[in-house]
Amino acid sequence: MSADEGVYAYSAVLMGSPILLKLFDDNAALAAQVFRLIRHQENILTVNRAHSEVMAINHAAGKEPVCVSREVFDLIQCAHQVSLPPHSLFNFTIGPLVKRWKIxxxxxxxxxxxxxxxxxxxxxxREVVLDPERRSVFLRQPGMEIDLGAI
Structure with missing residues (x-):
């Protein structure tokens, strides 16, 4: 933490990125709460560790649908909708390329x-099947991988 003219800065490295949080009050408890929330998002969304909800989907590609939490399903559903238009510049199924390229x-x-x-x-x-009732995600082809890092 550092203070500069009434602005208090807190930093951490989370989701593979340095994060600088600035508050107008010296509130380490609030900063810790914000970093816990980011860490929680990292834990459920990361594809850079063996275990997360997104990695469970990736590991089951071509085998079976995976039920996930509401927050993960909602984010994947949004990423899916943005990825579908023919000329979209976003594709959340880019995982195999990201991994091979080692981006x-x-x-x-x-x-x-x-x-x-x-x-x-x-x-x-289009090879991703979403079931809103079950909150499940199925990657139809073995080897497919979701990567939400661009979000």
């Missing part, structure tokens, strides 16, 4: 064209 990690490099073409076949948001 955001050491060793990142442009994969060979053949690898990219194979992986592109796994990035069709």
């Amino acid at each position: 955001g990690f050491q060793g990142r490099s442009v994969p060979p064209q053949g690898d990219l073409e194979k992986l592109m076949a796994l990035t069709d948001p």
Whole structure:
């Protein structure tokens, strides 16, 4: 924490990014609450750890639907809707490319064209089945992966 002209700054590295929170009051308890909320979102949405709700969906690709919490389902449903238009610049099923390219990690490099073409076949948001009643998400093809990092 640091203070600069009545503004108090708190920082942490969460979701793979440095976060700087500025408050007009010296309120470490509020800052801790904000960071807990961000950590909770990271824990359920991350694809950079073996266990999260999104990773459970990715691990079940091509096998079975996965029921998730309301907050995860709602975010995925929104990402799905934004990804569907033919000329959308957003695609939440980009996971296989992000992983192969190692975007955001050491060793990142442009994969060979053949690898990219194979992986592109796994990035069709129309291959994601959402069931709002069950709050389940099913990736129809093995190898598909959701990545919500762009959000």
